[in-house]
Amino acid sequence: MEVKELNFVVNGKPYKVDVRTNWTLAQVLREKLGLLGTKVGCGEGECGACTVLMNGETVTSCLVLAVQAEGSEITTIEGLASADKLHPVQQAFIDAGAIQCGYCTPGMVMSAVALLNRYPDPTDEQIRYGLNGNLCRCTGYQKIFEAVRLASKRMRGEA
Amino acid sequence: MFNISYFAPAKLSEALEYLYEHKEAKVLAGGTDLIAKWKKIGHPDMELLDIRNIENFAEISEGKDGLFIGAGAKMAAVQYNSAVNEKFPILAWAASVVGSVQVRNLATIGGNICNAAPSADTVTPLIVYGAEAVIVSKKGERRCLVKDFFTGPGKTVLQSGELLKGFVLPYPEKGSKAAFSKHGRRIGMDLATVGVAVNACVDGGKIKDVKVALGAVGPTPIYVTGLEKFAGAMANEAAAEEIAALAEKQAKPITDVRGTEEYRKDMVYENVRKCLKKAFA
Structure with a gap:
């Protein structure tokens, strides 16, 4: 079984870990680094539960081999909050009641963060487009939609 | 089973040498098709050549005879590139409807073509824009119109040892x-x-x-x-x-x-x- 050394930065902290070449990024985050916030749903890039930021862009970490993350900067759901405060998107998800079972939530939040980076004041269509790689089987999406709206307002200082 | 050998060179010459010596090697770009399929068919052993680090493979540049789009250009890059939007708007559009945001941040235009799915979104625009695929190997470089690139589902004209470098899209005629x-x-x-x-x-x-x-x-x-x-x-x-x-x-x-x-x-x-x-x- 081939093993390679992986050097990367996760949530601002540099790591050097030995990984099997057949491991996915999601596996390393969860099993090597213990960052269990990143969920694995379908394992084939359809559901978006494993979404993390890789060099600032959302990717489904179940489709990225760990070795491909060499030299990259990863942000997971654990890396969004500051020491004493949740990220505005996380807070908005709570306040809008956008969480039911919670399994899709970490990926959904990461996609919402990326979406608001690109469109700080998104249209309805841009919100739907930005989240179409994340499935949620509980909420019917409306509350999630409202959470993104709320986060956008707060981040722009309007609420 | 389960073993992957992984090589991610920065130089094209190293990649071509590797492909020449490893006839069974699979080319890995974004991985959104390849890794998903690898999981589905039971994680067989694979030799992977990762082309993402090869110099200029993700480049999109305006040349004299047309726009060059590197095989490693991500869908998101194609989607938002200003030259693509201005001169080849339906290619940008097609890239924007591939998969999801996460897929477009990984998947490449070269992969979309080499995977040779009949439904590949960016293929039809490349064909009607008269795009040529630039194919390289140890022996040199050749070109093939994208309309002639496919030989069957999942099958292309690429021979053993050959690698898709990118596409040249001739600038559209006025009108x-x-x-x-x-x-x-x-x-x-x-x-x-x-x-x-x-x-x-x-x-x-x-x-x-x-x-x-x-x-x-x-x-x-x-x-x-x-x-x-x-x-x-x-x-x-x-x-x-x-x-x-x-x-x-x-x-x-x-x-x-x-x-x-x-x-x-x-x-x-x-x-x-x-x-x-x-x-x-």
């Missing part, structure tokens, strides 16, 4: 206008039931040149032939209907979960007609 349609069951994260791209050059109300390509309605993407006879014809509704009927005749769809053969044929007609109406306007 030409392209249109694109991805007909599917839902907007996000779905493959096309029928894909259509058209590119028409109209001069003084008359057709100078018209190209039509179809996706998801045959074993390979289909380049509609026999359209030369429309040169000089009026660019109107009647011509659009006639070309749409010709396209429908050349479509060879199958029935699957996304639609029946008959439905797909009907949708070829409708979408080609609709796209031509836009391109003629």
